[in-house]
Amino acid sequence: MADPLLVIENLHKKFDHLEVLRGVDLRMNGGDVVSIIGSSGSGKTTLLRCVNLLEDFHEGRIVVDGQEIGYAVKGGRRVRLPNSIVARHRALTGMAFQTFNLFPHLSALGNVTLGLIRVRGMKKDEAVAIAERWLDRVGLLERRNHYPGQLSGGQQQRVAIARAIAMNPKLMLFDEVTSALDPELVNEVLNVIKDLARDGMTMLIVTHEMKFAYEVSTRIIFMNEGRIGEEGPPSEVFNNPKTPRLAEFLKNSSF
């Protein structure tokens, strides 16, 4: 069997004294689409942010594509790696945020090319060609010269996804990418993600869109109080919850 693309082992994360992640273990293979569901405050966002090293964590390890990220053991002590290496590890994963977070002073094209030029070191022409291909893929090629302030929420989120994917990450992370959108704009974004799934992109998705999670995922993870409460294929998890907590959660969410 192929080496796993993502391995999370015994991940613990505290904010001061509040332990938000209490030992999470997770494995993903290339091409897996894993959706994380769970109630508010269960630690879904925090988990993704740890994988993208936007949060530091106190215990456990995360391995992406064979590389342990963020930390190393030196002289018997666990140390956070220097910023330049952390930046390189971060580039192994791409992240799409709930609030898009586009660079407002750059056009759609500029948003996608910035990382290609400044991180990947590409020439401008090459970066533009790649950026245009991805903007086309998310249906926004004609808007490439528009600025974020001139785009709808759904369009901004699609640019943000193009910006992340153009960097050619091993793993894409999506954190509730549709929850800041008006209902009529949700599908255009979900369709982009489904399209990426068909292409074999490995994705870890936090979502409250249960129908979407059911359709797109190879596996569902139910987070509960900082741990993985239950996991399995969508049909199992949605139709046969084994724990009362999951049954309760599913009953309260629209599906």
Added chain:
Amino acid sequence: MDYRFNFDAVWRSFDLLLAGLGLGLGLAVISIFLGSLIGLVAAFAMISRNSLLRGIAVVYVTAIRNTPILVLIFFTFFALPQMGVRLGKVESFVVTLTIYAGAYLTEVFRGGLMALPRGLREAGLAIGMTEWRTNFWVIIPVMIRNVLPALSNNFISLFKDTSLAAAIAVPELTFYARQINVNSFRVIETWMVASLMYVAACYVIAAGLRRIERKLAIPR
């Protein structure tokens, strides 16, 4: 009032006034440029997690902002030489105005940095940029655009502050105006012309800055 205006003496020395205005503009541009660099660094120090850096920046900004600029000018010009730092009067003034500008611009930039959404920095990091690159390509460009109107106001007032250089005999506009006043006794005429020159210069600077603001504004 039975006063006959006579501008002859002023016009005869108008080239001096113009040269003075030019020097004032030059002093302002250099000080604003260097002050902006200091302000940027100090603003990042102010929001840094390192309490030593934060402390240094706070002391700097607080000390400078609570001292009258004329006192700072005299301090640099009269007191520093006693401590072994000898500067010409023009250099001395540039140093003072730079440090003064830096303190005010620190506050402008700090406000700008604090007003940015947290997600902006994270988006830069998430595509694999280092903190430095994120600051350089995202945080600073966005922040500067947001604070441009406040910057313009500061630039204009710093330009006007160059008139205080006359106090240490830097030959700028106010200095020459006083000289012409003393030599010709055309008090009203001299100061009228000098004031109008300041007004005109400020007007032109403001118009130029507004153009830049419009050009750099983030499109919506």
